[in-house]
Amino acid sequence: MTPDRATDPLLRVADLKVHFAARAGLLRRPGAAVRAVDGVSFAVGTAETFALVGESGCGKSTTGYAVLGMVRPTAGAVEFLGADITRLDRAALRHAQRDMQIIFQDPYSSLDPKMRIGDSIAEPLSARGALAGTALARRVAEVLELVGLRGEHARRYPHEFSGGQRQRIVIARALALQPKLIVCDEPVSALDVSIRSQILNLLMRLQRKLGIAYLFISHDLAVVRHVSDRVAVMYLGHIVEEAPTERLFAAPTHPYTQALLSAILLPDPAAQRARQPVILKGDLPSPAAPPSGCAFRTRCPMAQARCAAEEPALRAIDDAHRAACHFV
Amino acid sequence: MSATAPLLEVRDLNVTIGDTPVVDAVSFTIRPGETLALVGESGCGKSLTARAVMGLLPSVAHRRAAALALEGRDIASLDERAMAALRGEAMSMIFQEPVASLNPLMTVGAQITEALLAHRGESRRDARRAALAMLQEVGIADGARRMAQYPFELSGGMCQRVMIAIALICRPRLLIADEPTTALDVTIQAQILALIKRLRRETGTGLLLITHDMGVVADMADRMCVMYAGRIVEEGDVFALFREQHHPYTKLLLRSLPPVGGERRQLLSTIDGAVPDLRAWPAGCRFNPRCPLADEVCRNEKPPLAAVGATRERTACWHAERVAEIAAR
Numbered sequence: 001m002t003p004d005r006a007t008d009p010l011l012r013v014a015d016l017k018v019h020f021a022a023r024a025g026l027l028r029r030p031g032a033a034v035r036a037v038d039g040v041s042f043a044v045g046t047a048e049t050f051a052l053v054g055e056s057g058c059g060k061s062t063t064g065y066a067v068l069g070m071v072r073p074t075a076g077a078v079e080f081l082g083a084d085i086t087r088l089d090r091a092a093l094r095h096a097q098r099d100m101q102i103i104f105q106d107p108y109s110s111l112d113p114k115m116r117i118g119d120s121i122a123e124p125l126s127a128r129g130a131l132a133g134t135a136l137a138r139r140v141a142e143v144l145e146l147v148g149l150r151g152e153h154a155r156r157y158p159h160e161f162s163g164g165q166r167q168r169i170v171i172a173r174a175l176a177l178q179p180k181l182i183v184c185d186e187p188v189s190a191l192d193v194s195i196r197s198q199i200l201n202l203l204m205r206l207q208r209k210l211g212i213a214y215l216f217i218s219h220d221l222a223v224v225r226h227v228s229d230r231v232a233v234m235y236l237g238h239i240v241e242e243a244p245t246e247r248l249f250a251a252p253t254h255p256y257t258q259a260l261l262s263a264i265l266l267p268d269p270a271a272q273r274a275r276q277p278v279i280l281k282g283d284l285p286s287p288a289a290p291p292s293g294c295a296f297r298t299r300c301p302m303a304q305a306r307c308a309a310e311e312p313a314l315r316a317i318d319d320a321h322r323a324a325c326h327f328v
Numbered sequence: 329m330s331a332t333a334p335l336l337e338v339r340d341l342n343v344t345i346g347d348t349p350v351v352d353a354v355s356f357t358i359r360p361g362e363t364l365a366l367v368g369e370s371g372c373g374k375s376l377t378a379r380a381v382m383g384l385l386p387s388v389a390h391r392r393a394a395a396l397a398l399e400g401r402d403i404a405s406l407d408e409r410a411m412a413a414l415r416g417e418a419m420s421m422i423f424q425e426p427v428a429s430l431n432p433l434m435t436v437g438a439q440i441t442e443a444l445l446a447h448r449g450e451s452r453r454d455a456r457r458a459a460l461a462m463l464q465e466v467g468i469a470d471g472a473r474r475m476a477q478y479p480f481e482l483s484g485g486m487c488q489r490v491m492i493a494i495a496l497i498c499r500p501r502l503l504i505a506d507e508p509t510t511a512l513d514v515t516i517q518a519q520i521l522a523l524i525k526r527l528r529r530e531t532g533t534g535l536l537l538i539t540h541d542m543g544v545v546a547d548m549a550d551r552m553c554v555m556y557a558g559r560i561v562e563e564g565d566v567f568a569l570f571r572e573q574h575h576p577y578t579k580l581l582l583r584s585l586p587p588v589g590g591e592r593r594q595l596l597s598t599i600d601g602a603v604p605d606l607r608a609w610p611a612g613c614r615f616n617p618r619c620p621l622a623d624e625v626c627r628n629e630k631p632p633l634a635a636v637g638a639t640r641e642r643t644a645c646w647h648a649e650r651v652a653e654i655a656a657r
Contacts, residue, residue, distance in 0.1 A: 055513035162602035192369040192603055193540055197584040197596035204595065219514065222543075226586035227593065245592065263518040265543025266588050269567050272546045279522055280515045283483045299515075 009043035010180055010213050011067065016040045016076035018062050022288045034288045036062040038237035039076075041314075044181065047211040051224040051245070053260070054234035057284055060217045063234070064183040067215060068100055069093050080181070098128060101174035105186035107166035111158040118144075118154025121173045130177065143172040146209075147202060164195035171202065175210070183215045188223060200227060221264050225249050230320075233257045236287055236295040239314060243321040253317060253328045256296045294325070302327055333400030335360045335534040336381065336419075336502055340394035343376050343385065350389070350606055351376050352558040355633075360501065363528065363535040365545045365566070368555035369603050374538045377555075378504050381536070382421050383411040398502065416443035420495040424507035426487035430479040436490050437475030443498050462493045466523055485516035492523065499531055506538040521547060542585060546570060554578045557604055557614035560633060564641025574636045574643035574651050577615045613646065620654055621647045 018037040037059040044050040052060040065071045067078055069085050077084045085096050104110045111120055121140045125131045131139055141151030147168040158166055167187065174182055184203065188196040204227060206212060218224050224231060225245060232242040233256065241254040252258045259278040266272040280299045285291055291298050297307035306326055314324040334357040343351035351373040358364045366374040380391045383406070396404035398418060406414065415421075423429040431439055440462060441455035450458070456475075463471035466489040479487055488508065495503060505524065509517035525548070528535055537548055545552055545566060552569060554562040554577065562575040573579040583597040601618040604610060613631050616622040625646050633644040645651065 055515060164602055193542075194369060194581055194584060194599040195602060197586075197598045200586070201595045201598060204593065221514070222586045222588055225588070225592060226596070259515055259518075263514045264588070265517075265541065265547050267542035267546050267570070267582060267585050268588075269546040269570050272543065277518045277522070279518055283485050283516065284513075 008045075010046045010048075010081065011044040011215070012077075012079040013043070013063070013067060014041050014077040014079070016063065016066055016078065017074040018059070018066050018071055019074040032288045034286075035237045035290060036287055037066065037073075038290075040234070040237070040239050041076075042232050042239065042242065044213050044215055046180070047207060047213055048230070049207065049214040049216050049228045051216040051218060051228035051231045052234055053218060053221060053224050053231060055219060055260075055284060057236070057287055058234040059237040059287070060234050061185055064102070064185055064215055064217050067181075068102055068183055069097060070102075094128075098177050099179050100181040100183065101177065101179040102183040102185060103167075103170055103174055103187045106190045107163055107170050108158075108190075110170045111166060113158050116155055116157060117161075117169050120158075120169070121154070121176055124173065125176050128177070139176065143175045144169075146175060146206065147172045162195075163191055164198055167191060167195075167199050168202065171199075171206070175206070178210075179212060181213045181215065183217065185217045186219070187216075189218070189220060196223070203227065221261065233260065236285065236290055238295055238324065239322075240296065240325070241321075241323045242314070247321055253321075253323045254296075254325050255300050255302050257323075259301075333397070334358060335362070335399060336536065337395055337397045337400075338377075338381060338393065339396075341377060341380055341396065342392045343373070343380050344390045344392075345388050348606055350558055351380065354553075354555075354558075354560055356553050356560070356563065358502070358534045358536060360534055361528070361532045362551070363537055363549045365537045365539060365549035365552040366555055367539060367542070367545055367552055369540055371557075371603055371606055372555040373558040374555050375506050378421065378506050378536060378538050382415060382419065382504060383408070384415075384421070413447060416447045417498050418500055419502035419504065420498070420500045421504040421506065422488070422491045422495045422508050424510050426484055426491050426511065427479055429491060430487055432479055434478075435475065436477055436479065436482070440475070440490070440494050440497055443494070447498060458497060459493070462497050463490075465527070466490075466493045466496075467519065468493075485512055485519065488512060488516075488520055489523070492520070492527075496527055496531070496533070500533060502534045502536065503528075504536045504538070507540070508537075509544065510539070510541070524548070542582060554581075557609050558606065559614065559644065561615065561644045562641065563633065563643075564639070568639070568641055572652075574639070574641060574648040575615075575645045576619045576621055576647075576651055576654055579651055579654055613644070621645075621650055623647075 016037055017039055019033040019035050022034040040063055052063060054060050066073050073086050078086050080096055085093055118140050122136050125136055140154050144151055144153055149168055188199050216228055228245045231245050231248045232239045235256050241257045252261050259280050262277045282299055285298055292308050293310050294307040294312050297303040312324045312326045314322045316322050336358040339355045341351055341354045354377055366377060368374045379385050385391055393404050437459060440459040444450045444455040444458060460471045468474050468489055509520050549566045552566050553560045556577050562578045580599045584599060599618055610617050612628045613626045616626040631644045631646045633642045636643050636648045
């Protein structure tokens with residue numbers, strides 16, 4: 001990515017908060033709010049791949065849904081193509097959503113089993129009155145070919161396709177309206193290893209050809225390293241570090257990023273067994289009762305008194321690298 | 329048990345569901361203290377192989393084997409009662425979904441002590457003491473409190489630690505771990521793998537590790553069997569096989585992974601097509617429709633698992649000497 005993309009971004013998320021009302025215990029009594037996303041800011045440029053990584057419950061998927069207007073933020077702004085979509089009325093939001101799409105993890109539940117795949121792909125086009133008749137059929141065939149399938153596949157049903165082919169169909173449907181941004185939520189996690197590289201290649205090719213930006217949400221760090229331009233690492237609703245991909249993987253500064261990267265298992269026995277992973281203590285705290293100060297301090301090997309008292313700000317290390325730790 | 333007998337010997341294991349052979353003539357051995365990985369993608373038969381060894385196949389599946397022996401003792405002919413006794417004692421298994429694999433209606437403590445009470449006839453107090461010690465070993469600090477809790481009150485990582493405690497409380501000689509960290513987050517995976525390694529070192533337990541993750545294999549295993557469509561296609565020492573593969577599937581699979589230190593944003597190597605449906609497995613070599621080296625022989629005749637040249641690794645490929653020719657695409 002180039003710096004000018006970041007200064008004139010396609011998407012700018014500012015201090016985004018998404019809190020859910022939690023119900024706790026067997027009686028489901030209303031408890032403290034779950035702070036799923038708690039003050040997240042980042043920008044994504046045109047044709048850029050920006051990755052959100054982190055473990056379950058870190059808020060990465062919720063952030064993606066808020067960007068798409070699928071969940072209503074508690075606070076903050078989501079500027080997409082210059083308009084804050086959190087302030088748009090229903091009709092204006094629907095219009096803005098034409099330019100952004102989502103691909104989910106599971107291609108089996110993302111397609112209606114009773115619908116021909118051509119109809120699934122045509123649905124967003126005809127529902128928005130964009131196309132009809134032969135123009136619609138032509139566009140469906142066109143996007144099927146873009147994802148490596150054939151036009152005549154439009155008449156078939158999802159069960160006639162393998163998992164990898166279904167994910168291609170889901171991608172075709174996302175492409176139908178020519179979006180500028182696709183939120184990819186764990187797009188290859190449910191696929192067999194031998195199919196993953198096909199789908200990752202397809203996503204990379206489509207980006208080069210069509211100039212789409214990806215907000216790439218994944219827990220798979222090897223995949224993220226390969227496909228993304230920049231990465232933000234999330235922990236318990238916060239971004240703890242953000243950097244160009246190369247830099248983040250070569251020189252992580254936040255203790256959580258360091259632990260996360262050290263836990264990647266290299267598919268090379270000699271190299272892997274020479275590594276010394278940082279083993280973190282315990283589990284992720286509940287986002288309904290996050291620790292005071294730094295959210296990571298309960299598992300951090302470097303934590304000190306100050307970390308409990310004071311929340312570290314996400315500070316710039318240089319013009320492209322930010323980290324939220326008192327000791328960076 | 330004789331000193332020379334392997335810990336586990338599996339010879340010509342077949343599992344059929346109806347008329348479909350889902351595990352096809354699988355053979356391997358595990359020596360005491362050794363870790364063998366069964367690697368492959370969904371539907372390759374690796375989990376059914378593990379369940380067949382444990383005698384835990386679903387009722388629709390049928391098992392047949394030329395030999396199935398634990399420490400030299402035939403276990404294929406044991407009835408369900410004898411198998412159940414063996415399972416808590418000499419061998420035990422941990423599953424992929426820790427939360428779903430625990431009994432939701434029993435406290436953690438009752439589940440950990442069950443084997444001791446049933447198999448060893450220990451007193452409640454001794455069993456409880458042993459369970460507390462075991463929880464400590466698997467990294468659960470407040471054991472007394474956890475013992476009184478139910479699985480739904482615990483996180484996934486905690487449930488996996490509890491399942492490992494249940495599996496190890498009787499100090500089994502063989503532990504079968506089916507995707508033990510697949511459902512867990514990366515930092516929790518690191519904890520669990522470190523734990524399994526420590527317990528393996530301390531107890532000398534042999535490990536049959538079922539996984540699709542080449543990183544887990546590289547980290548944990550001494551030897552590996554690569555499975556594809558119900559058959560072992562390649563078998564050997566982990567270091568040797570990661571260095572050089574003689575089966576096109578192993579080679580292409582390893583090459584399709586994103587390079588960890590290499591060039592970013594380049595197109596990755598791919599394997600054409602998809603894993604075949606088990607109701608329509610191809611004739612001959614089952615990898616032939618996806619294989620760049622496939623020819624007439626491959627389409628018609630099943631390749632035997634045999635040594636390649638002077639290596640100690642075994643490969644089921646008619647063109648094993650030509651696998652090095654497969655170039656990056």
